[in-house]
Amino acid sequence: MITHKAHCFILPYPVQGHINPMLQFSKRLQSEGVKITIAPTKFFLKNMQELPTSGSIEAIYDGYGDGGLGQAESFAAYTTRFKEVGSDPLSQLIQKLTNYGCPVNCIVYDDPFLPWAVEVAKSFGIVTAAFFTQSCAVDNIYYHVHKGVLKLPPTQVDQEIIIPGFSLPIEPSDVPTFVIKSEAERILEMLEKEVIKILSRFQFRCLY
Structure with a gap:
């Protein structure tokens, strides 16, 4: 056994x-x-x-x-x-x-x-x-979209996007397509509230 x-x-x-x-x-x-x-x-x-x-x-x-x-x-x-x-x-x-x-x-x-x-x-x-x-970089982008720091979609095709925590700016083509889709804003808002509500009750560790 x-x-x-x-x-x-x-x-x-x-x-x-x-x-x-x-x-x-x-x-x-x-x-x-x-x-x-x-x-x-x-x-x-x-x-x-x-x-x-x-x-x-x-x-x-x-x-x-x-x-x-x-x-x-x-x-x-x-x-x-x-x-x-x-x-x-x-x-x-x-x-x-x-x-x-x-x-x-x-x-x-x-x-x-x-x-x-x-x-x-x-x-x-x-x-x-x-x-x-997904990678920490992608999760970082999601977080700053949630907080309103990162405004999407970009207003210009060649616009450089500055994201806190990134050593270099990224281009619009580097942004995950999920956060640009029209439905994404409502989904992310719904999920963010739920995740924060759950995680705020517990102590947890991040494993990489």
Whole structure:
């Protein structure tokens, strides 16, 4: 019988660019003797040809079932719906694993899209870790857009953009396209409030 140091529950946001980095992180944890359970949505799991890890799989309901993100009216609508319905399925999965003799010790969730996982973990007395799939530079850009320091989109194609913390200015083409899209402002405002509300309650460490 294999003895694991801990049992880590991985909760990714169901898009390829978020799941792949979390899968790679899961492999690293497994190499250190940590048991892994990954919880993709039902739609994403259905369309995965194979899971490149030996961890366990538990599908989670996102409010759209087999339709997934493509069934939602917008990215914001999907994120909001997942937040509304995701807590109960996550709680059920955690309880199910506990009943099977595999209690979860930590939940690694995709931040900032799934901060509601923190409240679920808290109800079970489980520690959490936020996983940022993008670089610190990109997160820095998001932060200054939120605070109104960085005004987007740029007014000129060749305009240099000064961002606090960056050693050099960047060009408009360097800015993540997500923050320029018309829907982004509402999504970022919604997520920022939720993340700040959750993180302000806890002491946490940043791991790089």
